[in-house]
Amino acid sequence: MDLSSVFFIGNIMNLERIPNEEKLSLCRRYYLGGFAFLPFLWLVNVLWFFREAFLKPTYTEQLQIKSYVKKSALGLIVWVAVLTTWITIFQHFRAQWGEVGDYLSFTIPLGTA
Amino acid sequence: MQCLSNDGTEVGRHTETTPGRNEVELNGQPPTARPPQVLTDSEEDEDEELTLKYGAKHVIMLFIPVTLCMVVVVATIKSVSFYTQKDGQQLIYTPFREDTETVGQRALNSMLNAAIMISVIVVMTLVLVVLYKYRCYKVIQGWLFFSNLLLLFFFSFIYLGEVFKTYNVAMDYFTLAVIIWNFGVVGMICIHWKGPLRLQQAYLIMISALMALVFIKYLPEWTAWLILAAISVYDLLAVLCPKGPLRILVETAQERNEPIFPALIYSSTMVWLFNMADSAEPRNNSSHPVPQQENQDAVAPTAQPEDDGGFTPAWVNQQQHQLGPMQSTEDSRREIQELPSARPPPVEDEEERGVKLGLGDFIFYSMLVGKASATASGDWNTTIACFVAILIGLCLTLLLLAIFKKALPALPISITFGLVFYFATDNLVRPFMDQLAVHQFYI
Numbered sequence: 001m002d003l004s005s006v007f008f009i010g011n012i013m014n015l016e017r018i019p020n021e022e023k024l025s026l027c028r029r030y031y032l033g034g035f036a037f038l039p040f041l042w043l044v045n046v047l048w049f050f051r052e053a054f055l056k057p058t059y060t061e062q063l064q065i066k067s068y069v070k071k072s073a074l075g076l077i078v079w080v081a082v083l084t085t086w087i088t089i090f091q092h093f094r095a096q097w098g099e100v101g102d103y104l105s106f107t108i109p110l111g112t113a
Numbered sequence: 114m115q116c117l118s119n120d121g122t123e124v125g126r127h128t129e130t131t132p133g134r135n136e137v138e139l140n141g142q143p144p145t146a147r148p149p150q151v152l153t154d155s156e157e158d159e160d161e162e163l164t165l166k167y168g169a170k171h172v173i174m175l176f177i178p179v180t181l182c183m184v185v186v187v188a189t190i191k192s193v194s195f196y197t198q199k200d201g202q203q204l205i206y207t208p209f210r211e212d213t214e215t216v217g218q219r220a221l222n223s224m225l226n227a228a229i230m231i232s233v234i235v236v237m238t239l240v241l242v243v244l245y246k247y248r249c250y251k252v253i254q255g256w257l258f259f260s261n262l263l264l265l266f267f268f269s270f271i272y273l274g275e276v277f278k279t280y281n282v283a284m285d286y287f288t289l290a291v292i293i294w295n296f297g298v299v300g301m302i303c304i305h306w307k308g309p310l311r312l313q314q315a316y317l318i319m320i321s322a323l324m325a326l327v328f329i330k331y332l333p334e335w336t337a338w339l340i341l342a343a344i345s346v347y348d349l350l351a352v353l354c355p356k357g358p359l360r361i362l363v364e365t366a367q368e369r370n371e372p373i374f375p376a377l378i379y380s381s382t383m384v385w386l387f388n389m390a391d392s393a394e395p396r397n398n399s400s401h402p403v404p405q406q407e408n409q410d411a412v413a414p415t416a417q418p419e420d421d422g423g424f425t426p427a428w429v430n431q432q433q434h435q436l437g438p439m440q441s442t443e444d445s446r447r448e449i450q451e452l453p454s455a456r457p458p459p460v461e462d463e464e465e466r467g468v469k470l471g472l473g474d475f476i477f478y479s480m481l482v483g484k485a486s487a488t489a490s491g492d493w494n495t496t497i498a499c500f501v502a503i504l505i506g507l508c509l510t511l512l513l514l515a516i517f518k519k520a521l522p523a524l525p526i527s528i529t530f531g532l533v534f535y536f537a538t539d540n541l542v543r544p545f546m547d548q549l550a551v552h553q554f555y556i
Contacts, residue, residue: 004339005114019518033302036298037291037295038294038295038298039291040299041299041302044309047309048309053217083291086287087288090283090285090288096284104285105283105286106274106277106286107274107282107283108283108286109282110281110298111281
């Protein structure tokens with residue numbers, strides 16, 4: 001049976017079904033989107049395209065998808081490092097910072113100095 | 114633009130089903146030329162069997178998200194006291210207060226509240242029908258987009274704040290901004306554009322839970338129960354009566370042979386729309402109407418008319434939720450659709466149709482169970498009883514769907530069971546159990 005045109009409606013669940021160029025385009029968009037302070041998007045990118053990039057038999061676009069996944073993972077690691085550092089510093093020194101600490105705080109725990 | 118407008122919560126639900134291959138045409142649609150279908154008796158039986166088998170599978174597939182949503186709501190209610198505190202603030206759609214002196218006054222007030230809310234919902238449904246009929250798709254899409262924006266950013270901000278307060282955790286603005294920004298943007302991407310299905314399902318569950326929590330907090334007691342009952346009745350009428358707005362909507366969509374605009378529906382699978390040039394039966398399942406079809410770059414934009422029973426309009430009603438504390442109302446609509454996949458995948462290239470349930474259903478189910486856990490004297494007994502009741506109702510609804518193969522409302526049966534179980538358990542079973550415990554009599 002000949003598929004003259006295929007179009008999917010809605011969101012993608014199954015990456016199997018979309019053509020490779022689409023996959024590449026999607027991966028690239030997710031990668032580029034992550035630069036808008038969106039490490040979560042990079043995380044989704046890595047998890048979603050991991051199988052595509054590394055565990056599938058090779059196809060033409062796979063190399064590029066691999067590179068995007070790797071770059072997303074790298075960006076994600078950087079973000080996680082920065083956030084962890086900041087959170088550690090904040091939680092540790094918040095009480096000592098006095099007024100500045102309060103100003104930065106969204107919620108202030110009760111009952112601690 | 115929509116702030117300060119007097120939109121209401123509108124709920125309409127119905128389930129759409131795809132007629133089987135050997136069924137008559139859908140309402141309002143003249144029979145089109147069908148490819149010759151020769152079905153023997155044994156094929157029909159097989160069809161039935163497969164229908165029921167897939168129906169059963171889909172029931173299970175819907176249990177999980179409904180349960181998850183309820184679990185989230187109940188967990189939040191039990192741990193974060195914010196959602197059970199009555200601050201005295203109410204939504205503007207329920208202006209009458211319930212802290213009156215006499216019971217009669219209270220009853221009257223709550224009935225008036227419920228009446229106002231329901232009429233707002235009816236108006237919203239009609240507006241939706243009109244908008245759809247006159248092809249103002251952009252308006253509807255923008256509305257949905259905006260309301261999702263509100264839910265994903267503002268309500269989750271409040272929720273997160275309350276959770277942090279409950280667990281006495283310090284949080285700085287920077288980290289909070291990063292969290293909310295990521296949560297919101299990725300949510301919008303997953304729901305309105307393309308994203309992994311699991312993530313989209315998770316987001317839909319979360320926003321339904323958030324909505325249910327808002328309702329639980331801002332609706333006074335009797336009003337809430339009355340609204341639940343009234344919504345079920347309205348749902349029934351709107352979907353099944355010939356002049357019901359939802360039914361009109363469905364029929365219009367079918368006449369136009371087009372997938373519905375971005376619906377917020379929870380779907381268990383995705384569906385492919387194929388246009389096979391030399392195949393006798395184009396198989397079309399539009400379970401997820403694409404939000405912006407023009408954005409599909411690599412996709413053929415032509416919609417082929419669907420001329421056989423495989424056509425399943427994705428149908429959803431929208432529900433609006435209002436923003437009480439801000440004194441401004443922003444509404445979001447949820448469309449609901451329940452669509453069982455009554456056909457086995459005919460050819461290897463077709464995805465199995467998934468089941469879809471509207472978000473409004475999630476919201477009201479969770480609201481019922483949440484209220485049961487918040488205010489019932491029987492506490493966990495009542496909560497679990499309501500939970501079981503809703504699931505039973507859902508099963509029955511899906512069963513009826515498989516039998517009747519037409520649009521059905523998803524609320525009435527479940528909500529009725531839920532309400533009956535709530536009041537019965539609270540007022541009959543719990544005192545009974547207490548007395549047994551007092552007298553140390555174990556049964």
